[in-house]
Amino acid sequence: GAVVSQHPSWVICKSGTSVKIECRSLDFQATTMFWYRQFPKQSLMLMATSNEGSKATYEQGVEKDKFLINHASLTLSTLTVTSAHPEDSSFYICSAPGQPNTGELFFGEGSRLTVL
């Protein structure tokens, strides 16, 4: 099956710093990847759709300057939380549709961000 790797699995940073999270499709190409945010005991909220070679599409209410997304290759998308603050602390998860696209999404293991 398709494997999506996410790194780092957890990160602690100081307020005001930027943190980059990587999402890689290991055995397939992903022209599209999705980034979600999940608060404890809550659902996944789609933040943005990452498109290889073009700008990401952000969901309403998500600050594009705060959450920078880059999809530089067919196997890598990155989410950078800029000038992180404690309220940005959350669990961030990426996913990608497999190939061929059957509708199923393959998820990374998630990245837990704690901003002090």
Next chain:
Amino acid sequence: SQQGEEDPQALSIQEGENATMNCSYKTSINNLQWYRQNSGRGLVHLILIRSNEREKHSGRLRVTLDTSKKSSSLLITASRAADTASYFCATGLNNNDMRFGAGTRLTVKP
């Protein structure tokens, strides 16, 4: 915005019992999917049922879909302690439109 809504929010059962979780949604869909999430981990795809299907089986999982009522159910038979996890339904017209419900937290006691 969130689309699917699961109930119950939490379910606690004994090993060997069956677990039933329900999902309701609001708009048109092409398919409905169920995912499982162990605490602090990513989601794992369980089963996909298309809008023209009414029931689907996979091992101990049985999913039904009633498009007239905009609802689906996930039945886990003969539950095991290892089934303890959160279960989410996801609906949409395509991957870009996929929305997840709040999830059902299942606890299976040994």
